[in-house]
Amino acid sequence: MSTEALRVGAQTLAGAYPEVGANAEELLSLLRACRLRSYAEGEDLCVEGEPSQQLYIVLEGAVQVERANDGAPIRIEVRAPTLLGTMGIVDRSRRTATCTAIRGTALAATMDRDVFRTLIRGTDGRGIALRRLMLTVLTRQLIDGNDRLRTLVASADRHGEGDPLRSALLRAGR
Amino acid sequence: MRINPQHAARLYLHGLTSLHLRERVDDAHVDWVLQRSPPVEVPAGHVVLRQGDPADAALLIVHGELCATVHAESGEREVGAAGAWDVVGETALFAPTQPRSATVRAARDSTCLRVPRALLEEGRENPVVAAIEYHLLHTLTHRLRSTNQGIVEAMAEGAARRGEA
Known part of the structure; x- marks a missing residue:
């Protein structure tokens, strides 16, 4: 895969996540520490229940994230640029969802766990870019998740179902 | 016995760095952080963050x-x-336009370190700042996992209620 693809990817990330505070060169150096890989439509990036061995920086395309949820699957669609596999690579838990390329080919820079563990502790441009990119993406996901949880509770309140859902809110610490 | 806040904060930052970076850093790196972010003593009952206020730092x-x-x-x-x-x-550090979502009070006498975004920018190459960022990463991961679980449980509870109705 060409250097030009990485350069475009770095510029796309810098534009989509200005809060990162890393410049395109630092993001480019981060992407150079990854392996660039294409996923055909329908191909899995990762599978629920498997050990978390990689971080995925999705640079092009769309991915379906599906959680089995005891036979009542929850599905969302995410679009590039984004990160997948962030939580598992941090806390070493197993995958909580299956991620599948949809609507054509997806392009992702994949980072192995060993590379992650080295870079995440670094004070060079790659370490700074990696930490801040992950912090920015997780912050956005947390804000979106909290909004969704509050909406569920508010909706339940309107239908007289608020107590058990408020319990869920409290358990989530929100 | 009263805890010396400066001493406690120094021990805390050395511990945080050892935990996340697996190395002991020079006191100079810790002192650099403490000069810019001195420990804040918070008496019991005192409000440290107020819901709706602009968010400019983590604690x-x-x-x-x-x-x-x-x-x-x-x-x-x-x-x-x-x-x-x-x-x-x-969330103040990487989504600065979001106002505070809750009011936070000291339940008992406490000591905190205030971390504004500027500290992260000025200390980009300080390993203690790298450890603080890694700590934030673990915190956000834990919070997001709890929130996602809360959403799943809330959806299940709601579906169960509707099924009973």
Whole structure:
């Protein structure tokens, strides 16, 4: 895969996540520490229940994230640029969802766990870019998740179902 | 016995760095952080973050306990507590336009380190700042996992209720 693809990817990330505070060169150096890989439509990036061995920086395309949820699957669609596999690579838990390329080919820079563990502790441009990119993406996901949880509770309140859902809110610490 | 806040904060930052970077750093790196972010002593009952205010910094809890409440239509309700090594207000650093989502008070006498975004920018190459960022990453991961689980449980509870109706 060409250097030009990485350069475009770095510029796309810098534009989509200005809060990162890393410049395109630092993001480019981060992407150079990854392996660039294409996923055909329908191909899995990762599978629920498997050990978390990689971080995925999705640079092009769309991915379906599906959680089995005891036979009542929850599905969302995410679009590039984004990160997948962030939580598992941090806390070493197993995958909580299956991620599948949809609507054509997806392009992702994949980072192995060993590379992650080295870079995440670094004070060079790659370490700074990696930490801040992950912090920015997780912050956005947390804000979106909290909004969704509050909406569920508010909706339940309107239908007289608020107590058990408020319990869920409290358990989530929100 | 009164805890010296400067001493406690120095031990805390050395511990944080050892935990996350697996190395002991020079005192100079720790002192650099403490000069820019001196420990803040918070008496019990004192409000440290107020819901709706602009969010400009995260708080690392060196020791003590904080509790968070949210003002809703149904009144004030407690939504969580945090103790030593926990972080509160962390979304301020990478989503600065979001106002505070809760009011946070000291449940007992506490000591915190205030971490504004400027500290992260000025200390880009300081390993203690790298450790703080890695700590924030663990905190956000834990919070997001709890929130996602809360969503799944809330959806299941709602579906169960509708099924019973």
